[in-house]
Amino acid sequence: MRSVEEHRAAVLALVGPTPAQAVSVGAALGRVLAADVTAAVDLPGFDNSAMDGYAVRAADLAGAHESAPVVLPVDGDVAAGDTARHVLATGRTMRIMTGAPLPDGCDAVVPVERSDGGADRAALTLEPEVGRHVRRRGEDVRAGDVVLPAGTLVGPGHVALAAAANVPEVTVHRRPRVTVVSTGDELVPVGSSLEHGQIVDSNHLMLRALVEAAGAEVAAGVHLRDDADAVRAFLEAPDGDPDLVITTGGVSMGAYDTVKEVLSEVGGVEFVKVAMRPGMPQGCGTVAGSGVAVVTLPGNPVSSFVSFHVFVLPALRAMAGLDPAVDGGFEAVAGEGWSTVPEKLEATRVVEEDGVVRRSGGQGSHMLGALAEATALALVPAGTEHVEAGASVHCVPLLGHDRTRG
Template identity: 35%
Template sequence: MSSCDVPGLMPLADAIKKMQDTLCNVCEVITLPLSSALGYTLSQDIISQQNVPPFNNSAMDGYALHCDDLIDCSVMQPISLIEVGKSFAGAPFEGSIQRGQCIRIMTGAMIPDALNCVVMQEQVTVDGETITFVNAPKLHNNLRFTGEDISVGQTVLSKGHKLTPRDIPLLASLGFSELPVYRQLKVAVMSSGDELRPLGSKLEQGEIYDSNRYSIIGLLSRINVEVIDFGIIKDDYSEIKAALIKADQQADVVITSGGVSVGDADFIKQVLNEIGEIGFWKLAIKPGKPFAFGKLQNSVFFGLPGNPVSAIVTLYQLAVPAMAKMSGEAVKAPLRLNAVCIDTLRKAPGRTDFQRGNYSVNEQGQLIVTTTGNQGSGVFSSMSQSNCFIVLEQDRGNIAKGETVEIEPYSQLMD
């Protein structure tokens, strides 16, 4: 069976391409202080205005000298030099140096132009100002050169790069006090369903707690967007329409959970057809088939399925990359690796399957993966216990123990 055997189901790759081709950056450029820019996306290339390091300096605590002074040095023929001063970080040596002389130098301290190597302090003998060496050092030994890390005019970070904790000290070392970035995307989130109740309330027969909104908002908190929480919306055409119109006026993105399948009370598709347009609806993936993508007058719409695993899978695999594109971020393909499957997995051809698993490395150094058990779209414990998706191709069938499968380790958004 292929996706052609399941009418109306769009393959996952086609859905991702359609969204990426349709969407564009909607966020204006703002300027933020470096201390507030973590998690934001750069709106232009960052070009270094200085060299790092800004001067030749020592990589060790030791003694700076001219290496030719020790060219004949050995354990059998030690050579002594005269210390004529010191160079500290922030307090460089300012005198003149002759051949046969050296200076005491600390890590990071500027080295005078006349000297071309540093011998670490553990390799010398000190007697007052007489420093004795027993090994001939190599030219440029333990030196760090001007611009060795970053040079003037070098592109340090590119437009579309999302700033991480690793980037902040780099930019600080270059003297950037503020940065041009794209503003946060505004995302409205709501759950739809008469059966849903807020946490803390008493459940009556047939009712469940609204868990999807918490998982959606929790994941969104890690991608630096402004969340507008619309709460629970009843399965009522008028209420759903009013909520979507209001959300469209306030947000760049509207995310609903539930109400996009084919049930009699699923009004979201009907409303979307009336006040917006549907790009596609129903995908050849499992879990998550009833995922909807469309547009309202001012915003982009993502309709997530009501089942909790389906909601988080489609949010992670489809909506998050789409929102990255809308935020001006350079979208990257997820990391996927081959692993040996330790279990037998059940799968019917026709849909790309995102099963939940745990990967590890065995004693032989092989990457292996095991299932977390029940893969039902309503069984969220299988997600909580996992550390990766086992990504099974659309046309693949059952997986025998020992077969190679593709896994997608969870990114920091899911960990």
């Protein structure tokens, strides 16, 4: 039986980072940088005021304090966006706004709160040190600095920094394109009237949602019946020009496991048992002749869901330009004990709250009710028979459970 690590490595070997493309910085959210971003300008771009107040020469305010204001004539205003180059004469002041460029000669700013707010003459009650409330050109970033390294998953703060550094376009990896294939004669579209023996093709919609939640793109999605010719034709030339095809169903030990039958005959795809529960029957490879990269997941919805997180998600991360090994994993405390199969890694569906996990109801591989409650997978390694209450367990978060949105 293949270990989880071995099968994950086999899936990863099928894929590589997608090609780079230039996008406007505003469109880069959620993408991964394929090249460093280098600042085009200093940040700040010029010495400027950190406060609304008065631009001064610090030496002019020797001895100023609350009980002994120094009064200076005001030579007008410098607003943010004022592109003139002002000069501050000795013994005088100018009103200055937050972010406005310092006039030449100015070496400090007195906040408006330490003044009488005068427009013609201002009484100032602070003796500032040189540089007080001044933001120096380039103190945050220098033109030419790498401000964001290749491999960065772009968030709002990165957009802000690249934009501020006057970089209108950045280079990112194309979103991975995934074609999703559900298989099985028993499957009918949601909303159908179900005959005896039929079930809704929930895997199809679930896999689409998983692909989208992983930041990838659904290139195409189909349901195929257990018809060897149709399955072969599709997998040799899948719709959507995908980087990767994911199938569910038809990979087990049964007499009607069409995906396994067809791809075993065509060649290039290996079908294996992986030491994991749920999700033992797995397959992956490149379809002989056509070279299509395919990962074949089992058809039980829970097995398919777990297998996606354990095997497909690392591949999607690698394709997107991320480190596939960085999975957001965390250690949690088992809030209860539970038995597991010692010969396999067991991916227990758990609900995590404040660092404590408990199982989310029935753990059967057909138990969608319990799956939907789960927020993480506890990955209990092979060799464990029982997770003791209070023990530390390694968990990975589930796609779509966004902490920032609660």
